[in-house]
Amino acid sequence: MSFARPIGIALMLAAFATVAAPLTARAEMPTFQIVAENGRFTPETVTVPANTRFRVELTNRNAGPEEFETSSPLKELVVAPGSTRSTVFPPLQPGTYPFFGEFHRETAKGQIVAK
Numbered sequence: 001m002s003f004a005r006p007i008g009i010a011l012m013l014a015a016f017a018t019v020a021a022p023l024t025a026r027a028e029m030p031t032f033q034i035v036a037e038n039g040r041f042t043p044e045t046v047t048v049p050a051n052t053r054f055r056v057e058l059t060n061r062n063a064g065p066e067e068f069e070t071s072s073p074l075k076e077l078v079v080a081p082g083s084t085r086s087t088v089f090p091p092l093q094p095g096t097y098p099f100f101g102e103f104h105r106e107t108a109k110g111q112i113v114a115k
């Protein structure tokens, strides 16, 4: 059917216009995904640009809640099992910033390295 194609394209463009604005806004800030699973974080080392705001997005695949935490700068992000939440970090000086999982302190450890 010859008319189906233009309608399909129009629908695609409409859908794209709806989705494009939030995607563009998110793209402006570097975002780093961390997965909590089996009481650990993956990856355990996250390299971020120094002196730049960035977002950490934590997905929790543990059976229970996890709290992603850094003491410098102070950040606490509680994530329910099966959920993803994010937090924005301020610009960091070059250096290493440890993080840990409050609910799996022995095993859930990592570091943000700002370069």
Ligand SMILES: [Cu+2]
Binding pocket: 067, 069, 076, 102
């Ligand atoms: Cu805490």
